[in-house]
Amino acid sequence: MHTREDVRSTTAVRLEAVRKIYGKGDNEVAALKELSMSFGTGTFTAVMGPSGSGKSTFLHCAAGLDQPTSGSVTVGDVDLAGLDEVQLTKLRRDRIGFIFQSFNLLPALTVMQNIVLPLKLAGKRPNKNQILMVVNRVGLAERINHLPGQLSGGQQQRVAIARALVTRPDVIFADEPTGALDTRTAAAVLALLRESVSAIGQTLVMVTHDPVAASYADRVVFLADGRFVGELHRPTPEAVAARMTRLGAWDDETREPSATVAGGLH
Incomplete structure (x- = not known):
């Protein structure tokens, strides 16, 4: 599945015929089934699908957090299958950024200390100008000495975004990054994530269940039953x-209803 954007630009992440099997024998479950997908550098892609469609497994395999049963995952020009655990850890630290719904900030560290932590862990000397640019971009210049507990949820997520941006990774994976936030x-x-793609050419892959969140992306790819089942370019929430709805994602009242569209994000 290649778009014109992918052809023009280099590819940040590529999955080729990825299968992921959990369990054995009668308990065997195929979470991903021959999944092939690519994400061009400087693009924003949302990944959606019904509950149990394989979104989380996709994220873990694409980000090098889990190893596929078969198939290949390439980040930039590096095939993850050829890396041992130490090399994988280094690649995730240097070339991949993460943004989670739960923020995952260290409560005893200030905003600035949380942001520069990936650089410290990598043994890199922080570039003060680069860090200040990121801090200003996410609107936290007045908060750098605050602790996470002194910030709102939105401000904490901005810290998490700054932390992901500061190492200038090849790709940022975001897992329901607005799931814990109110609509506004x-x-x-x-909008900040969108700007990081448009203004600085960051590559962003976001797993979400929310059509409004997905509408900020350049492209939405849909998974169902562990397979790629379609995509939309320049998506609207509707x-x-x-x-x-056609994928059956909201037929069951126990799942996320389409009221999400009417009510915005939650």
Whole structure:
């Protein structure tokens, strides 16, 4: 699955015929089934699908957090299958950024200490100008000496975004990054993520269940039953919601309803 954008630009992440099997024998479950997908440098892609479609497994395999049963995952020009655990850890630290729903900030560290932590762990001397640029970009210049507990949820997520941006990774994986935020705060965070792609050429892959969040992306790819089942370019919330409904994502009242579209993000 290649877009014109992918052809023009280099590829930040590529999955080729990735299978992921959990369990053995009668308990065997195929979470990903021959999944092939690529993400061009400087693009913003949302990954969506019904519950159990393989979104989390995709994220873990693409980010080098889990190893596929078969197939290949390439980040930049590096095939992850050829790396041992030490090399994988280094690659994740140097070339991949993560943003999670739960922020994952260290409560005893200040905003600035949380942001520069990836650089410290990599043994790199922080470039003060680069860090200040990131801090200003995410709107935290007045908060750098605060602790996470002194910040709102939206501000904490901005710290997490700055921490992901500061190493200038090849790709940032975001897992439901606005799931814990109210509608207005989520919109501001999504606009910031959009700007990181448009203004500085960051590559962003975001797993989400929310059509409004997905509409900030250049492209939405849909998974169902561990397979790629379609994509939308220049998505609108309505088009995303319609596609998700066709996939049966909201037929069951116990799952996320399409009221998400009407009510915005939660």
